[in-house]
Amino acid sequence: MAALRLAGAAVDAAVLQRLGELGFLPGEPVRLLRRGPGGREPLAVQVGDTMFALRRAEAACIEVTPIAEVGP
Template sequence: MTLAPTLITLDALVPGQSGTVIHIAPCAADAGAGVDVARRLMELGFVPGETIRMLKRLPGGDPVAVKVGDSTFALRRFEASLVSVKPE
């Protein structure tokens, strides 16, 4: 029996936790804008297989600071919720 890896979204990582990007989903609310957000995230380095680390979550949970490679980004919570990760 094999167990499927547990996937969560980037916004569910706790500060200090790392994970591997598995998938970027377009936003369901507005298909056109969601594709643009997903494309932008991929252009910034949020690509499948990339290791990411949650650095900080501001009070209220928005925005979150994440590190991808050598770069640090602030993402809105809804943007982070589009990124599926396998936590480490």
């Protein structure tokens, strides 16, 4: 699990806005569930109770900081 913050430098403002609308907000816990075939995209991530599939370009807009695991 990780706490995320949007890495806004040199990224498309529309992508940042959309990620924020989906719930990718500073300090919000996010979990990487799995990667696509061969470890590539899409990346399956969970924010709250919702699972999303992200392309690497979208995931590159998110900076994560590891935090202690909380429960299963």
